[in-house]
Amino acid sequence: MSMVGQFRTVSKLEEALRERICGVCIDRLEGGACETTCTLFEKLPQVAVSIARVKSTRMEDYVNAIRDDICAKCTEQIEDFCASREEGRCVLDRYLPIIVNVIEETQGNKQ
Numbered sequence: 001m002s003m004v005g006q007f008r009t010v011s012k013l014e015e016a017l018r019e020r021i022c023g024v025c026i027d028r029l030e031g032g033a034c035e036t037t038c039t040l041f042e043k044l045p046q047v048a049v050s051i052a053r054v055k056s057t058r059m060e061d062y063v064n065a066i067r068d069d070i071c072a073k074c075t076e077q078i079e080d081f082c083a084s085r086e087e088g089r090c091v092l093d094r095y096l097p098i099i100v101n102v103i104e105e106t107q108g109n110k111q
Contacts, residue, residue, distance in 0.1 A: 009048075009106070009107075010044055010045055010048070012106055013044060013048055013102070013103060013106050014041060014044055016102045016105070016106050017040065017041075017044075017098075017099065017102050018041075020098055020102055021040070021091075021095050021098055021099070021102075022034075025091070025095070026094075027091065038091055039070075039074075039090065039091050039092055040091045040092055040095070040099065043070055043092075046069060046070055047066065047070060047092065047099065047103075048103055048107075049069070050065045050066055050068075050069040050070060051065065051066075051099070051100055051103045051104070052103065052107060053065060059096070059097060059100070062096060062100050063093075063096060066092055066093075066096065070092060071085075071092075076090070
């Protein structure tokens with residue numbers, strides 16, 4: 001895929017994810033801005049690749065892909081423990097079913 005095509009896909013994904021997640025996100029402030037830097041949008045291309053490589057009906061397979069590809073490189077995680085995930089502060093963990101659904105819909109892979 002060309003860089004322009006890839007940019008359009010990421011831009012389209014970001015727009016769809018913002019529409020589905022940002023309005024219900026607990027990190028959102030009254031004015032609509034995020035309270036923190038959002039890991040989802042900061043790492044969106046990597047998240048999309050991780051999810052796209054999984055073809056499964058089991059959410060556990062998507063969780064494993066994200067943990068292997070994204071969480072393993074995250075500074076919040078120490079070995080297999082992540083305080084952000086345990087405290088419900090990880091956007092990727094909290095909204096993963098929605099993220100998977102949006103990415104698969106956007107890529108035309110919805111099973």
